[in-house]
Amino acid sequence: MSDTLIEVSNLKKYYTSSKGLFKKLSDPVKAVDGVSFTIKKGEVFGLVGESGSGKSTIGKTILRIQDKTGGEVKYKGQDIFNLSKKELRHLRVQTQLVFQDPFSSLNPRIRVGDAIGEAVVEHGIVSKQEVRAHVLEVMEKCGLSPFHIDRYPHEFSGGQRQRIVIARAMALNPEFIVMDEPVASLDVSIQAQIINLFSDLQRENGLSYLFISHDISVVEHLCTKIAIMYLGNIVELASKEDLFNQPLHPYTKALLSAVPIPDPTAKRERILLKGDIPSPINPPSGCKFRSRCPSATNLCSEKIPEYREVNKDHFVACHYV
């Protein structure tokens, strides 16, 4: 058996906006437009992109919280869109999701202990009598105090709520967690605490993560493999070292140079992209990045660049690499 955990091939997710009697054939929003990647056991896979890149959609689709439009997602070799109800329930235990906003991802009317423990009992992992002990154990792992167990979510700050959300996911002993911008709404000092917690949990439990973020410095810190997305496609995918030492796609280069560095003496050459991110409803023809690319040519507007392996394990979609 290979050590591949998740295999995504040519995944597509389009949203159609119209409803009602007349199914108007409006252009769909191509949120994810043919994306392939694999995540190995124990790997921390980073997915970076700006708004409209489709990164969150991927996170939700590969957990089958949403339906796909096309392509395939395999978890441990099994197509997750072909599971029976029972198998799907089993998948729910193995895979988990941590949301961006710790305020809306906890039900305000359910106590912390119940939020963490309810699914554990439902899936029969721990009996009703033992659940409290189990919850306390998980809470301690996630840096929460025992007396928090009977509190309501509104009594906690953002960072602590995120710990609760993580504990809720960890209570099921999952193998794979999708982290959808889990630190985006947290302050720097709290963000560091949570990121360290992620590393600790990952190391101690041999977890695999899909870490979705717009913050490339956080991804660099945490991930081993990184994919850069632009308007529904992966434009570059490589190991952390390759991507940062030798970025190939013009978008990756621009993205890296745009991140402000907290060092006033740093002298960098900045690649300033012109214009706005185009709408995913009506993206540019050919290479979707061409409207902002500093080195775009006629070829780029005519032909969609092939997503190919340039170096070993380094994939790029650009005509000029």
Place this chain on the structure above:
Amino acid sequence: MKQYVLQRFLQMIVILFGTSFIIFFLFAILPGDFIDSNISLTPQRAQELKSLYGLDQPILHRYLNWLGNALHGDFGYSLKHQEKVLSLLNKYVWNSFFVAIFALILTWSIALLTGVLSAIKQYSWFDGAVTFLVFAAMSFPSFFISLLFIKWFGVDLQILPIGGMIETGSENTGVSYLLEVGKHMILPVTILTLLSVGSLTRYFRTGMLEVIRLDYIRTARAKGLKERVVIFKHALKNAILPAITLLAFELPGLFSGAIIMEQIFNWPGVGRIQLESVSFRDYPVLMAFTMFLSCLTIIGNFLADVTYAAVDPRIRLR
């Protein structure tokens, strides 16, 4: 936008049919009809009339018949008034309409003014007083307030007429006629206004309170605009726009709100005819009037939604 209007239009047609069927059905399950209750008819004549009116046929058939006639403007014949329902309604509807329209104008002006003022002076004594009055106005049973007003202004103080549209036997014409009618209208209009002003004031107050906390109001202030401009241009336009959709319910609401008031004030409007027809089992009239109000609501609703979509740039340009 075009598609929205079309979709909304079709929806309206569906609802119109549904509503007319429900109203028809309710009358169809009545055990008696105006032929049964007319004891002067011989059984044979009754049977003839029944087949003449199609009353011996299955309900769906009767419904389609009635609908077909209604679409031609034929809503049947009023037994009590011995005339066609349509011409009967036409005769009385205007008396109700004028009261309603005056009340409508008054309600909206008062509600807009007090709603906005109490929102920008939130928690002031003015706001407190308005809030209390608003709740009082919303809680009065229409018949009780009508009776109280007649007692105070008509019976005790004797400054206003206690009912009717003109004095009995009055033969005034021209301006003096108008003045006389106007004097009789004061109490009905006041009461209708009072009954509907509360919830609308509340609506404007809440809307305004929501809007004045938004970012763009802060931006308007940061631009150094006069407070007057900030409130009455930037905030008010946003607070008023959604109220367009309420306007649809306003006119039919006033008509149906006036039913009891007209009865008490002996005002010769459709509301009073409506109540009369309940006690006289004059069901064609009752049915036509209910249908009239429902159509008014449904069409008004459609127009309001379309207007709102046309006025609000966020929807218009979609």
Place this chain on the structure above:
Amino acid sequence: MSEMLLEVNHLVTNFHTENGIVQAVNDVSFSIREGETVCIVGESGCGKSITALSLMQLIPENGKVESGEILFAGNNLLQLTKKDIRRLRGNEIGMIFQEPMTSLNPVFTIGEQMIEPIMEHLFLSKKDAYKKAKELITMLGMPNAEKIIQLYPHELSGGMLQRIMIAIALSCNPKLIIADEPTTALDVTIQAQILDLLRDIKKEFKTSILLITHDLGVVAEMADYVVVMYAGKLVEEGPVLELFADPKHPYTKGLLQAKPVIGERKERLYTIAGQVPNLTDLKDGCYFADRCEHVQGICRKKQPDLTDVGQHQKTACWLYKEGAR
């Protein structure tokens, strides 16, 4: 050295909430010179935005500037009449906010909203105001000014709207622009464009900028002078190079170390333990004491005040007080 444009002395702003009084800004002093960019940096709830809003006297209804002075070109803003403050807003002080998508009125066109301050403060006719609006749009690097002024806010992207906000702030040639987290809601590549634009404005018009941000990267790129706030207090201030080279206050140090930085590979991130204190329930002593690695007895008893450390740098910490140990 250039003239002092704005001086804030001992500013105190409180909020009255259900849970008691919140001291959002607690005895804060700083100043801005002409043509200088000052950054106030801190985490959410530290009072940085309220400080900015206090200058413009735009704080929400339940808040109040309790004491202190705000000297702008020699006048104390807190003593001006409402009318005079209004004349200042949008005219001598322009402001940009965090959320460009909600900061413009959805039912008026871009043009209608741009000409308002121009007509109000520069007394131009409507026609001339529109002309000026179009010039501003072109100047800020947006093509198609003619078309843009006819559009409604929801038809533009966040980055474009923020440019429009900057154009509005600039329209009356202000001496000071207050930018409250102007790029937080934007994507990284758009953020780079906006920061670039602000730098150009500073260069070209010699406008002073007060930039409020939580992002130390933005501070390093934009600031001449930095003010660090924590729990409503000013904990450290200094010129950007000195402060980043040698941060003194344990909080500033912690912030700089806790942020992952591109190209700087660390095994673990440094963390500041605990949570930001609840502002309704503050104890005596330094507000950072509970989270500080170097906490000592006096920290829990008495609040430190700002002391000079280094040439232009100041910090409020007992570690740098002589004889405090």
Place this chain on the structure above:
Amino acid sequence: METQSLLVKQQNSKTIVKSPSLWKQTYLRLKKNKMAMVSLFFLMFMFLLSFIGPYFSPYILDRTDVANMNQPPSASHWLGTDNYGRDILTRLMMAGQISLTIGIAAMFLSILIGSLLGAISGFYRGIVDLVIMRLADILMSIPGLPLLLMMGAILSEWKVPAEYRLYLIMIMLSFVGWPGLARLVRGQILSLKEQPFMQATEVLGLSDRRKIFHHLIPNTVPILLVVATLNVAGSILSESALSYLGLGVVPPTPSWGNMMDAANNFMDFRKRPWLWIPPGTAIFLTVVSINLLGDGLRDALDPKLRR
């Protein structure tokens, strides 16, 4: 690392201020609202008066007393007597029982039908949703009072005995009331379903039953509570109007509305205001209190709306 996590724990225990549960907070906030509290106490008084008051009354409900007809308020008859010599206060209290019961029962029925249909609509969507919502649209476009009048007329045609009429009135009122509630509940459920915490229940693999009963319903209860309160006020108003017109609760069963029928007699109206002013005032005060209480509840449940 070790010391740091220890510090985190210490911190956690310190920075959290112990605060009461959501319901308790709501109660505390409501307690601060003077108008709502006065209303609450008045309503409690009204209930006691209507349901317990009659036991302390020396008069029997339907006992006519020819010697004491149309007496104005006095020491023995605090609110006077009517044309049959019956004590007005006693009748007012008994009528209160009927009116309040109808109002509350109609509310419960409307809530039951409305929230059930609304929840089904919002949770399962599809064709069920379409049918339920169109039905609601249709019923909502027939103005309430004319619809009630028609149904009242049907009751009269069927010659329903007076003692059963009040049950049918309840059903009629809820028939008019449920569509609005169904829409509200549906809207609530649709917006809740978009909340990340509902997506979390999906990821956690919780059963539909648990999703509905532990996550969705408890979050719709607050708004339902407010609407239910206001619905009682509406029902009492509608019932009184119907009864006043003789189409609702009919004598001999007393209700506040049909007691006001006295005002239809011109002599009684002019000369004997004690016949009709007390029931009218009772309706008004009860309804105003319920409205103020409902508004107070709304503020207390959703503090965001206030500041």
